Amino acid sequence: xxxxxxxxxxxxxxxxxxxxxxxxxxxxxxxxxxxxxxxxxxxxxxxxxxxxxxxxxxxxxxxxxxxxxxxxxxxxxxxxxxxxxxxxxxxxxxxxxxxxxxxxxxxxxxxxx
Amino acid sequence: xxxxxxxxxxxxxxxxxxxxxxxxxxxxxxxxxxxxxxxxxxxxxxxxxxxxxxxxxxxxxxxxxxxxxxxxxxxxxxxxxxxxxxxxxxxxxxxxxxxxxxxxxxxxxxxxx
Numbered sequence: 477x478x479x480x481x482x483x484x485x486x487x488x489x490x491x492x493x494x495x496x497x498x499x500x501x502x503x504x505x506x507x508x509x510x511x512x513x514x515x516x517x518x519x520x521x522x523x524x525x526x527x528x529x530x531x532x533x534x535x536x537x538x539x540x541x542x543x544x545x546x547x548x549x550x551x552x553x554x555x556x557x558x559x560x561x562x563x564x565x566x567x568x569x570x571x572x573x574x575x576x577x578x579x580x581x582x583x584x585x586x587x588x589x
Numbered sequence: 590x591x592x593x594x595x596x597x598x599x600x601x602x603x604x605x606x607x608x609x610x611x612x613x614x615x616x617x618x619x620x621x622x623x624x625x626x627x628x629x630x631x632x633x634x635x636x637x638x639x640x641x642x643x644x645x646x647x648x649x650x651x652x653x654x655x656x657x658x659x660x661x662x663x664x665x666x667x668x669x670x671x672x673x674x675x676x677x678x679x680x681x682x683x684x685x686x687x688x689x690x691x692x693x694x695x696x697x698x699x700x701x702x
């Protein structure tokens with residue numbers, strides 16, 4: 477039972493355009509959501525997060541939107557740059573005390589020059 | 590700071606062998622976790638620890654043991670390796686100051702034949 481789903485295994489975007497990565501979840505107890513970025517042969521690195529009390533969080537070129545009623549979140553990257561090419565994982569948690577994260581399957585983003 | 594370090598980077602085991610994956614962090618983080626990454630599955634939590642002497646099971650704990658005798662170290666033991674344990678293993682750490690946001694090591698690629 478996949479509680480966090482990223483239904484697009486891959487996404488290709490032109491450099492300078494907007495990249496939109498999507499994530500759906502089923503567990504209404506999740507109260508914190510994160511995006512991680514992963515390059516080949518490296519561990520994931522934290523990118524941006526959002527609490528369930530907010531519907532938007534922005535950090536430079538990266539914005540995360542949360543729609544609680546639809547149990548959906550998205551990551552917007554604008555403008556997209558070649559260095560953004562990586563696998564992006566959506567993650568969720570309902571237990572800050574243990575930092576137990578539930579991850580989606582990942583979306584491979586390719587930025588074309 | 591070295592951050593989160595993992596050894597070895599690569600390992601090949603025969604079915605039935607045992608081994609320990611090492612993980613260490615130098616950020617004085619109280620939380621440490623082990624995840625495995627399989628194609629199409631994202632990262633799944635194996636075991637986690639909220640402090641020295643305290644460990645608990647995650648989503649996929651069977652076949653693995655952990656202990657946390659110090660704040661810095663969190664080794665993962667495979668008791669009797671099986672081909673189903675072929676995966677990439679990531680260790681992560683985090684602190685209560687930045688709840689949920691975990692720092693990942695570079696990973697250990699394990700193949701069980």
